[in-house]
Amino acid sequence: MDKRQRIIDATIQLCLENGIEKTTISHIVKHAGIAQGTFYLYFPTKLAVMPAIAEQMVTIIHEKLSQIDRSESITMKMQKCIDTIFANTSAYQELTKLVYSGLTQTEEVKQWEKIYQPLYDWIFEVIEEAKLTGGINSELDSGIVARIIMGSIESTAEQIYLFDYAPTIQVEHVKNNLHTFIMNGLGKNI
Amino acid sequence: MDKRQRIIDATIQLCLENGIEKTTISHIVKHAGIAQGTFYLYFPTKLAVMPAIAEQMVTIIHEKLSQIDRSESITMKMQKCIDTIFANTSAYQELTKLVYSGLTQTEEVKQWEKIYQPLYDWIFEVIEEAKLTGGINSELDSGIVARIIMGSIESTAEQIYLFDYAPTIQVEHVKNNLHTFIMNGLGKNI
Amino acid sequence: MDKRQRIIDATIQLCLENGIEKTTISHIVKHAGIAQGTFYLYFPTKLAVMPAIAEQMVTIIHEKLSQIDRSESITMKMQKCIDTIFANTSAYQELTKLVYSGLTQTEEVKQWEKIYQPLYDWIFEVIEEAKLTGGINSELDSGIVARIIMGSIESTAEQIYLFDYAPTIQVEHVKNNLHTFIMNGLGKNI
Amino acid sequence: MDKRQRIIDATIQLCLENGIEKTTISHIVKHAGIAQGTFYLYFPTKLAVMPAIAEQMVTIIHEKLSQIDRSESITMKMQKCIDTIFANTSAYQELTKLVYSGLTQTEEVKQWEKIYQPLYDWIFEVIEEAKLTGGINSELDSGIVARIIMGSIESTAEQIYLFDYAPTIQVEHVKNNLHTFIMNGLGKNI
DNA sequence: GATGAATGAGATTTCATTCAT
DNA sequence: CATGAATGAAATCTCATTCAT
Structure with a gap:
């Protein structure tokens, strides 16, 4: 219903199936079942759709993180x-790739920071809390x-799931x- | 001389100047001073050039790392x-983006691991040596x-130079x- | 008006003027006064136009045959x-060649039978009628x-006009x- | 061995597999295992190969016809x-198509007459002999x-084997x- | 004779974008 | 808001042809 x-x-x-380069606006509108011109009522270009996709993905992760009990230890969190x-990188391997290359290809790159903010904030809160409660001495x-931390987790996950490093086992x-x-890095247990 | x-x-x-999307094979051949058809004797598509570029970039970094004195401490290294x-990410911002999105867009993704190997090896050696000499207790x-470590360094550099996090100052x-x-993470000074 | x-x-x-090989889609659209991309809205390739041409040619011949008075003798018909x-082969030498090689070059070959049907039907009717009225004893x-019969007429005409057999005189x-x-073949006059 | x-x-x-249009000189030389430039030592263009192919095919038919006993009746012959x-059209369906469209596409068309000459001559002799011996009264x-006659036989065979007329049965x-x-046409038995 | 890398004109094809309906 | 046929600039890609070896 909602055209957007x-x-x-x-x-x-379509991007998952054929890659970004080969996905065209013509394909998108056909697949979405809307008219050629309608696309432009919502997005100016193909790449302008990427932030919306990234947002959607970050939201999924953030929701999962939000479900973690606040009272747990930082180690557990x-x-x-x-x-x-x-789990997310594994499940959405291709989507991750897509979001990455989609965002890096345009001026939209700068939006990355803003889209990722909720995730950074979540870790930020965890660290701050641990500092207060003495969980870490950083x-x-x-x-x-x-x-x-977020960067190291993501890049490690990517190396495993996207770049085929290490047997899954x-x-x-x-x-x-x-x-x-990471826990060492934060100065835990010293 | 060497057309490849x-x-x-x-x-x-050209990609540094105009971005990947806007760089066309036509531009490339013109700039390289070769005939249109000659391109296809060496690469089947534009994206097939990317692994070669990635290799070149990794080589540059690796050469710089190789110049670091072996006798220095792991902290210094x-x-x-x-x-x-x-420095590299800063200097070659666009090239970094290029390599990233270039590689993720093709089946070449799996080559990433192999291309990066020299850098991983360098850090590996540093850590192993530090373990032996007692530099770390990990x-x-x-x-x-x-x-x-490599992932965390790169992703942090990217956040700064590509995604515009934090004022340069x-x-x-x-x-x-x-x-x-990182040093904490490795268990240094414990 | 009708772009097709x-x-x-x-x-x-264009094919009549320059032959099939030398007629390009670029020429066609220029001559038709439409945009390059418009061609592809109607036909996927140049050769896909051929059946449409064949149909048109058969229609021309069929119209001429239809004008022949039904009351005439089979000999006259x-x-x-x-x-x-x-006359048709002479006038449309190149178009005949075009239709021939155009059709044989694609999977459309099988359509030939269907396209030619009206001509076969016309002769069929003539023969059947002659059988009834005693015009032939076949x-x-x-x-x-x-x-x-249709094959022998066409191949003979082609030998004359296309393959240059026998001086025109x-x-x-x-x-x-x-x-x-042909009349002998049908058993006429026996 | 013989490059020609x-x-x-x-x-x-290659033409049988992919059609004439899609067969290129590049493909031919690769398949023939010779160098690109070598082609031009033997033929000026791709279509110039066609008469050689036609000749080869006509030779095959002519050899079979030559094996027919000269003493047989014209009916039998x-x-x-x-x-x-x-049999030939059936066995070499695609080759027949190839020869046809190959020859009609160029100025080589005129050579058709000459290439077919042996076949026309064979029938000519048969008819002439029958006239002398009283086999026909034409x-x-x-x-x-x-x-x-040759045209009618070929076109009928083509209708059956190429254009899919009539069930094979x-x-x-x-x-x-x-x-x-044909025998009627020649005035036999009158 | 034979080679095959290189050429580049020109063909095909794509696709973002427009605009009258 | 929505449509989708038409556009045409610009991209990709092909391939006959050449020529130094």
């Missing part, structure tokens, strides 16, 4: 955060470290290393 | 590694952590946080 | 049929003989032989 | 001629009728009609 949403859905599906990102800038081993590294 | 190299060079330069990646898997502050986080 | 018809007309005219096919299968002599042969 | 023959063979095979052409011009029925028609 139908455009987004069609774009996701970070564990679950890693699990969530890994001198680090929470805002910056939040980004570093070792995923747990990698996740454990990553978790230890 | 001239195609790669032209592709890099990691510092210089961060500096190198940041139980972590060096192969995995090498990838985590704070770059040193971010780098310090990143360095501390 | 304009494409067909332009294709015919066959004479006029020969004259019509010869045991032959009218459907099959209709095709044999002898055309009447050839036509007479052909007519006698 | 290898070009011809490659051209036949014509029967065997029909059988030979039908006033027709043997040279012209030879062409008419009726082939004998068609051949019988054709034979009767």
Whole structure:
């Protein structure tokens, strides 16, 4: 019904199937079941749809993170955060690729920061809280470290699921290393 | 002389100037000073040039890392590694974007792992050596952590230079946080 | 007005002037006064226009045959049929060639039968009527003989006009032989 | 070994597989295992290979016709001629198509007459002999009728094998009609 | 004779964009 | 708001032909 949403859905599906380059507005409108001209009533270009897709994906992750019990330890929270990102990257491998290359291809790149904000905020809160409750003993800038952590989790997940590093069987081993590294990094247990 | 190299060079330069989308094969051949058809003798499509570019970029970084004195401490080496990646990402912002979206758009994705191998190996050696000389006291898997570290450095650099996070003035502050986080992560000073 | 018809007309005219090989889609659209992309809204390839042309040509011949008075003798009708096919092959030499090689080059070959049907039907009717009125005394299968006759007329006309057999001056002599042969073949005058 | 023959063979095979239009000199030389430039030492263009192919095909038919016993009756000879052409068209359906459209596409068309000469001559001799021995009582011009007959046999065979007329099961029925028609046409048995 | 990398004119094809309905 | 036929600039891609080796 909602034409805007139908455009987004069609774009996701087509890009997943054929890649961004080969997905054209003509294909999108055909797949969305709308007229050629209608596209332009909602988006100026094909790449302008990407932020909407990214937003949708970030929202999914954020919802999962929000369900984590606030009273849990930072160790546990970070564990679950890693699990969530890994699960998401695994499930939406191609979509992740899509969002990445979609965003990097345009001036929309700058929006990345804003779209990711909720995730950074979530980690930020976790760190700040841990600082207060003595969960960690860190001198680090929470805002910056939040980004570093999110980046390291994502890039590790990508290396595994997108770039084919390591047999899938070792995923747990990698996740454990990553978790230890991050907790160490935050100065936990010192 | 070498036509293949001239195609790669032209592709890099044009993509840096105008972005991937707007760089066409027609532009490339014109800039490379070769005939239209000659392009197809070396690459089947525009995107097929990307792995060659990625390789070249990794080579540049690797050469810089190789120049670091082997006798330096791991702390110093990691510092210089961060500096190198940041400098590179800053200098070749667009090329970085290019490599990223170029690689993710094709089946070549899987090559990424292989192309990056030299960089992972360099960090791996640094960690292993530090373990031996007592520079760090880590139980972590060096192969995995090498990838985590490289990922965290790159993603942080990208957030700064590509996604416009943080005013440039704070770059040193971010780098310090990143360095501390990594060294902590490795279990240094425990 | 009708873009499809304009494409067909332009294709015919250009192929008559320059041959099929040298007629390009670019030429066709220019001559038809439409945009390059418009061609592809109606036909996927140049050769896909051929069946439409064949149909048009058969229609022309069929109209001429239809004008022949039904009350004439089979001898007269066959004479006029020969004259019509010869005149047509002579006038549209290149178009005939075009239709032939156009149709044989694609999967459309099978359509030939269907397109030619009206001509076969016309001869079929003539033979059947002659059988009834005693014009001929033939045991032959009218459907099959209709095709044999049409084939012999066309191939003879082609030998003369396309393959340059016999000086033009002898055309009447050839036509007479052909007519006698066909009438004999049908068992006339026995 | 013989490069000329290898070009011809490659051209036949490739045209049978992909059609004339889509067969390029590049494909031919690759398939023939010779260098790009070598082609031009033997043929000026792709279509210039066609007469060589036609010649090859006509030679095959002519050899079969030559094996027919000279002492047989014209009725028998014509029967065997029909059988030979039908068998050939059936076996080399695609090659026939190829030769046809290949020849009609160029100025080489005029060579058709010359290439076919041996076949016309064979029928010519048969008719002339029959005239002498009283096998037929025809006033027709043997040279012209030879062409008419050959044309009618070929076009009928094509209708059956190329254009899909009539179920294969009726082939004998068609051949019988054709034979009767031709013998009648020649004035036999009057 | 034979080679095959290189050429580049020109063909096909695509597709974002418009605009009258 | 919505449509979709038409556009045409510009892209990709082909391929006959050449020529230095």
